[in-house]
Amino acid sequence: MDFEVIHSYIPLYTQAFLLTIKIGWIGIVIAVVIGIATAFLQHFKVPVLAQIASVYVEIFRNTPLLVQLFFIYFGLPKVGIMIPAETCGAAGLGLLGGSYMAEGFRSGLDAVSKSQTESALALGMTKVQLFRYVIFPEAFSLSVPAVVANVIFLLKETSVFSAISLMDLMFTAKDLIGLYYNTTEALFLLVIFYIIMLLPVSGLGSLIEKKTHLRTAGV
């Protein structure tokens, strides 16, 4: 391993890292928003919209991100819909993530027991209060483990962005291997940067999981 080479590669990787993180987190935010909306539609069985939500979840849960991105990035322009690569990456990740988040939030909502709703109503809470103070906090902490797992999953999925020629970490590594054959150094940095990106999230996830678990258990 040549540390001079590694040193000279670091700026390139940092740039790619920042791009990967940016698109990754934008995608995750989109995913959370879509996920919560979809979960509500499904949980409260809103007519028509709930069915559309289910179709959406099934389609995006059962196809790979790479195929989704190829379709959005290479396929859609042929019918007149041009989307720049970065938007495409964030949108693809958001749509895929939304379907996974929806399942997580929905199981959280479903797990809030009926007696909670009934008790709140018996105490004279309005629907909004019931939702704001009883259902949402409980459902949210119940779905935390699923959400954390999904965030990690989505950050890992960003590695396919290179396929639609986004200059992400994977792209940079592949490019450098192709140009200079410094395979060892390029792969080493790739691993290091992914560890920097995901280890804190993974650790934080375990911590949050412990905390929220305690809260729901009432200890």
Place this chain on the structure above:
Amino acid sequence: MGFEVLLKGNNMLRLWQGLLVALKISLLSVVISIALGVVLGILMALKLPVLKQILRAYLEVVRIMPQMVLLFLVYFGTTKAMGINLQAETAAVIVFSFWGTAEMADLVRGALQGIPKIQYESSMSLGLNTYQTYVYVIIPQIIRRMIPLSINLITRMIKTTSLVMMIGIVEVLKVGQQIIEANRKTSPNAAFGVFAVIFVMYFLACWPISQLSKYLEKKWEN
């Protein structure tokens, strides 16, 4: 819209063959993952010192490393570091089994530890010996919990194998690209039709399997 390309010659057949390549790699990896995962899962549930730490580190690696990075490490890294020239398919099976085994082991561990202690105690008080306890009480419950989850792992494996085109395996996406390139002049819009069809093909491969998994999970809930 570019669908007409697929009716030319044996293009559609080639796409299906491409999907079969992906399915073959995923099935092989799933079989290996289930076999190794069950063994590792039991070892994890036993909480043996040292081994426990090693297995935890292994799980953490799988948890935070994208499969794509692992693919690159195994495919390009081994050649460089050890001078072994792995075939792309072999590299893919190694990586997906490495990943799948960890997933499976964690599921087995969860299922084993999810069996309440009272079940063991009740079996014992009914006069069953250890062997009988496992065969008649514990294992049937674990299998019921594991089957839907293992089936689910198959669909995840199929979805992940779409990555293998990045290390040069000619699977459905790659075949799709070849078809688009070859017909660039005659049908410039082929990308839409071909990728739409591949999208549907993946859905058709995964959806029935995940429905089956969901159905079994509900059926065996209690």
